[in-house]
Amino acid sequence: MAADVEGVAEQVFIALADPTRRTILAALATGGPATATDLAGRLPISRQAIAKHLALLSEAGLVTAEPGERRRVRFRLRSAPMQVAQQFLAALARDWDGPLDALKNHLDQEKGSST
Amino acid sequence: MGFPDRVERTVELAHPREKVWAALTTADGLGRWFGDRGARIDLRPGGAAEMTWSNGYTVQMRVEQVEEPARFAYTWQIHGLPEDDPRRTLVEFTLEEAGGGTRLTVVESGFAQLPDDVYREEYDSHVKGWASELGELDVYLDGR
Numbered sequence: 169m170a171a172d173v174e175g176v177a178e179q180v181f182i183a184l185a186d187p188t189r190r191t192i193l194a195a196l197a198t199g200g201p202a203t204a205t206d207l208a209g210r211l212p213i214s215r216q217a218i219a220k221h222l223a224l225l226s227e228a229g230l231v232t233a234e235p236g237e238r239r240r241v242r243f244r245l246r247s248a249p250m251q252v253a254q255q256f257l258a259a260l261a262r263d264w265d266g267p268l269d270a271l272k273n274h275l276d277q278e279k280g281s282s283t
Numbered sequence: 284m285g286f287p288d289r290v291e292r293t294v295e296l297a298h299p300r301e302k303v304w305a306a307l308t309t310a311d312g313l314g315r316w317f318g319d320r321g322a323r324i325d326l327r328p329g330g331a332a333e334m335t336w337s338n339g340y341t342v343q344m345r346v347e348q349v350e351e352p353a354r355f356a357y358t359w360q361i362h363g364l365p366e367d368d369p370r371r372t373l374v375e376f377t378l379e380e381a382g383g384g385t386r387l388t389v390v391e392s393g394f395a396q397l398p399d400d401v402y403r404e405e406y407d408s409h410v411k412g413w414a415s416e417l418g419e420l421d422v423y424l425d426g427r
Binding site for chain 1: 387
């Protein structure tokens with residue numbers, strides 16, 4: 169996995185830019201670890217396409233492969249990179265303009281009421 | 284490039300520093316313009332503070348720096364991260380006298396912190412712990 173936050177966040181956003189990968193990640197988040205075959209049974213996506221995307225996601229460190237039943241590989245979502253991407257979004261979503269406007273209004277009102 | 288680590292704003296306020304200071308550092312002030320449903324604050328480094336909003340949201344803060352009437356800083360949780368995430372951003376308010384009013388600068392920093400390795404290991408082991416517990420339950424049920 170990339171060592172810097174920028175790289176980690178980038179991998180997450182690249183992964184999320186593709187609707188098929190979003191569907192796969194969402195399925196792993198909601199349903200827990202699953203094999204490519206499990207996912208192909210649940211989603212309207214071919215097993216080959218799922219396997220290809222899982223390999224890419226695994227490379228990016230967003231899912232981990234682990235031994236499952238009957239020698240099949242199960243894939244598990246890794247939440248740590250998602251949390252790094254959340255930090256990036258938190259910085260973008262941080263609104264100081266609203267509260268600072270409210271502070272201005274609050275001070276102006278206090279001045280008005282005291283005179 | 285650029286993972287945004289800090290957000291910075293400066294506003295000119297037509298009010299003396301003492302008034303701005305009171306709005307930033309008292310429960311009465313914070314609970315009106317910031318949290319719209321009240322606030323509590325223990326104004327000393329290490330002291331706890333809390334703000335509440337009418338939508339039910341509550342945020343816990345920790346007072347980090349108190350230098351009346353020039354500097355006030357606190358840390359709080361990164362909004363959007365899970366409740367148990369230990370990372371915090373630092374919010375620093377600097378109040379300067381400017382032409383009879385106050386120039387207020389707010390800097391929030393720390394968005395680009397990496398989760399530390401200990402935390403990641405703990406988290407992963409916690410997740411794995413759950414998976415193996417569920418696996419054990421499965422084995423137990425299969426055995427019946």
